[in-house]
Amino acid sequence: LLYVTEGQDGTVVALDARFETQGRLEKYGKAFEFQAPVILQSDGLGGLHALEKPSRQIHSFGPDLQWTGTVPVAGVADPTSVFLDGKGNVHIADAGAKSVTVLHRNLTHSHTIPLMHKGEAVAPRHALVDRNGRFSVADAAGRLIVFDGGFENGKEVAGVSGSAIIGNFKDSAHPTCEITAPRDNQSEAFSIAIACSEPVVGLT
Numbered sequence: 001l002l003y004v005t006e007g008q009d010g011t012v013v014a015l016d017a018r019f020e021t022q023g024r025l026e027k028y029g030k031a032f033e034f035q036a037p038v039i040l041q042s043d044g045l046g047g048l049h050a051l052e053k054p055s056r057q058i059h060s061f062g063p064d065l066q067w068t069g070t071v072p073v074a075g076v077a078d079p080t081s082v083f084l085d086g087k088g089n090v091h092i093a094d095a096g097a098k099s100v101t102v103l104h105r106n107l108t109h110s111h112t113i114p115l116m117h118k119g120e121a122v123a124p125r126h127a128l129v130d131r132n133g134r135f136s137v138a139d140a141a142g143r144l145i146v147f148d149g150g151f152e153n154g155k156e157v158a159g160v161s162g163s164a165i166i167g168n169f170k171d172s173a174h175p176t177c178e179i180t181a182p183r184d185n186q187s188e189a190f191s192i193a194i195a196c197s198e199p200v201v202g203l204t
Contacts, residue, residue: 003040003048010034012050014065025050027067032059041082041090049090049107051082058082058090058107071107080124086131093124095140100127117145117154 001022002015010033012025025032025048035054042048046063056076060068073079077096084090089110090103098121102110115122115137123140130136135147137154145154 003042005034005036005038005040010036010038012038012040023065025061025065025067032061032067034059039079039082041084044084044088049082051079051092053079058103060107069107073101073103074109075112076101081126083128085129085133091127091129093127093137095123095125098123100124100135115145115147115154117143117156122154 002019003025004013004015005011006013006024011031012034014022014024016022034050035052037053039051039053040048041051043060047068048061050059050061051057051073052059056073056079057070058073059070062068073092075097076092076094078094079092080095081093082090083093088105090105090107092101092103094101097112098115100113100115102113104110115124117139122137122145124137125140126138128136137145137147139145144157146157147154
């Protein structure tokens, strides 16, 4: 399903592969009204996590689009994206604290990861993690920085600027690729960049 925020009332609509409405996120039979803006992320099992930026709360919904619970997220200053790792742990990129907050599958706090690059803290705008635990972060300066095994010395991907990560091949073992787009991607023409950890046959 594809989840889309609808209008100014803070409701979220679920669309199928044909972009037909399958329903709305609900709580006790009524459309759930979020405090916008809200960040949406599938849990990989048919459910959904929705992070409200104003309230710093994560609302969870089952495959039937019904609310299953709400958990406050403490210590997050400015959440910019939510993503999951291969174990189902929830990661929250925090531009304010220049870190990533990690929650267990049950949304209890696990730990916080400071992000550093060349001795400076990195403010993540978008982030993803692949099945090997490698983090890719598009920061506030538009750089694409990869953290492979450590978070004190990220590696900047050359030739990529003004980036916002829009997806990656997370099911691939090797290589791992990230697809990036410019921050202003609403114009009629813009280019994307694909960065891979090693050469891919047929991909340039």
